[in-house]
Amino acid sequence: MVFGKLFGGGKKDRPVDPDAGKSHLRILVETLDPAWREAFVMVANDPQLDSVYRDILYRQLAQGQIEEARTTLRQVIPMMTKANRDRIQHLGQAQAWASDDDLLRAGIFSHKGTAFPVDYLELGYMPRQRSNGEPVRLPVMFHGEGHLLTVAPTGSGKGQRFILRTLLEFEGPVVVLDPKGENYRETAWRRDLYGQVYKWAPGEPDSDCYNPLDRVKGWDDARLLAELLVVPQSKEPFWDDAARDLLTGLIFYVMHRRPRERRNMREVCRLLAASKADFDAMVEDLQGSDDERLQELGNIIETQSEALRASITTTLRTQLAVWRSDDVVAVTSSSTPGWSVETILREDNSWVMQAAKAGRPPGWYYDEAAEEAQVGRAASIYLIVSPEKMSSMRTVLRVMLGQHLSEAIRVRRMLDEENATDADLPKSYPNWPMTFYFDEMPQLGYMRIIEDAVAITRSYRIRLWLFTQDMAQLKEVYQKWESLIANCRCQVYFRPNDQTTAEHVANRLGKRKDLWGGEDWVASPQQLMGPEFREDCVIIQDGLTIRARMFKPYYADEDLQDWVVEQKNKLGDEIHRAPRPGPTPVMDPAPEDEEPEAEASVTASPEDADLQGDADYQAELAALQARMRARKAGAPEATKNADEGDGGAPERPAGSSEPLRRPPTPPSFDE
Structure with a gap:
C-alpha cells in the first residue's frame, strides 16, 4: 500500500479513462478530422439516406480507408437533401471559420441570461435558429481592452453599418472624426443623454471652440x-x-x-x-x-x-x-467652457465611481422618485469637416485628435492611480474606455502618437478605432503598418475592391485541405471581392477568424429606425449645448460719475479678470465673428443653444419608467 502511494500504483491514483462508457461510434466521431466528423454526422442524420450508407462510411473511416470514404461520399451526395449537398461541398473551408463554441468561449457571444458588458461594441451577428425554428441573431461583440481596425472602401457603409450603430449604443466618452457631419446629425440626440455634447465645425455658427x-x-x-x-x-x-x-x-x-x-x-x-x-x-x-x-x-x-x-x-x-x-x-481662438479632456474624464470617472459604490451600472438612468432621466457624464466630441476640406484641414485635425489622445493617456494614468487608493470602491466594477473614432485615418498623415497609443494604451481604458479605405493607403502613410495591424486586437474587413487588400485578407485566412484531398483558399481574393461576401465581413479577433453578417445600413434598418422614433418620443431629441465662448468685449470707458459694469466673459479666468486685452486684436476678432454671423445668417439651427444657466446637467422630460436600452435583452448562444 505504501509503495502504491509512493509510486502511483494505489487504487486512488489510477487515471480515469475519459472514454469509459462511450460507444465505439462516439469515440470514432470524436477522433475524426473536423471536416470528416461533420460529413459523417450529415450522412448519419440525412433523412433521405438509408442507414446502410452510414454503416459503410463508418467502417471505412474506422479502418482509415480515406479514398474509399471519398468514393462513398461522391455516391451519396446526389441523394442528400439540397441543404446538405450545398454544405458538404465546402466542409474543409468551413472548418477554418470560428465555431459557435469558439465564439462563446472567447466571450464574443453572450451566455444566456447575461447582460452585455458596458463597454461592448456590436460588430455584426450570426443568423441562427432557436430550437422551435424561430430565427435569431447572435451578436458578435467586441469588449475589454484593445483597439480596432476597419478596412473598407469609400461608400461601402463603414459609417452606416458600424459607426452610427455603435455611437447609439456605447455610453462611454467618445471623440469622433466626422467627415460628413452625419454622425452628429443622427446620434447627437442620443449621446446627449450620455453626457455633454461638443460640436466642432469650422464655418458653422453654432460650433463649439477649442484653443x-x-x-x-x-x-x-x-x-x-x-x-x-x-x-x-x-x-x-x-x-x-x-x-x-x-x-x-x-x-x-x-x-x-x-x-x-x-x-x-x-x-x-x-x-x-x-x-x-x-x-x-x-x-x-x-x-x-x-x-x-x-x-x-x-x-x-x-x-x-x-x-x-x-x-x-x-x-x-x-x-x-x-x-x-x-x-x-x-x-x-478660445475654448468652450468644460471642453478639456481632463475635465471630461474626471467628471466621467466620478460618475462611474458613484455608480460602482451604489451597486448600479454607470451611465444615464431613470430616477423613479424624481420621474426623470438622470443624464450621464460621458461627453461626446464631434469634429466635423467636409470630405473635400479634409486635405486642407489636415494640420488642424491632427492637432485636435492628437492633443485629445495625448491628454487622455496622461489623465487616465493619473485617475487609475487615484482610484487605486479609494478603499470604498469594490474590487471590480463595470467601467468603459474613452473611444476615438479615426475615420479616414491615413488622410491625416503619419501621426507618431497613434502608433505609440496603439502599442501602449490597452491598459489605460483608451480605445482607438481606426478606419482606412485599403491596405495601400495604410502602407503609404505608416512604414510600420504591420505592427500597427498586429497591435489592433480586432480587425474588420469587408467589400474590398482592390486586389492588394483582397489578397491581404485571403492570406490572413490561409488555405485549408478539403474533403477531397485538395487545397484551396478559405476565401479567395475573388470570393472576397464578389457577391458571396457582399453582406458579410471578415473579423479577426483574439486569434479567431469570424465570418459575420453585417447589419443593414442605418437608413435601411426599419427596426432601428422604429427604435429611434420610439426613444425620441419618450426622452426627447433636444441637444443641450454648452455656453458659447466669446472674446472679451472692447468697452467704451464709463463716465466718471458712473461705476463701470462688470465685464462678463466666459473665457476669462478669475486671475485674468483685470486684463483689458489688446484693443486692436479684440476689434479684429469681434469683426471676424460678426462677418461669420452675417455670412451664415438664415442657416438652420441644428440645435438649441443652452446659453442660460450654469452649464450643469440639464433636466430631461419624464419618459417611460423603463427607458429602452438597445437591445434590452440580448439573444444568447444558449438559446
Missing part, C-alpha cells in the same frame, strides 16, 4: 503641438525637424510673452509673417528672456543664415496657412 494653446502647460506640450502641426513632407528629416524646433519655440514664446487673449495659433502665425524689424525685436526679446530654452532659441535664430531662416519660415507659413482662415480662427 490648442490652452492645453500647452510646458515645453513638452509645445513640442507635441509642433509635431502635430507639421505634416512630414521632406525625405530629408532636417527640414521637418528644423521646422518643428522653430515652431516649438514660437509656441512657447507666445505662451510666455503674450497676454492670455492672444495665446492662440493666430498669434503664432503672425510671428511667422512678421516684418524684419518685428522679427529682430522678437529675437532680442528671446535672448533677454529668463527662460533658458527661449534664450537658446533666440541664439539659434540669430546664427542662422537669412536664406536658411527664410526657407524654414516659408515651409511653416505654407503648412499653417489654414490657421489664418476666418473659419478656423473663429473656432480656435
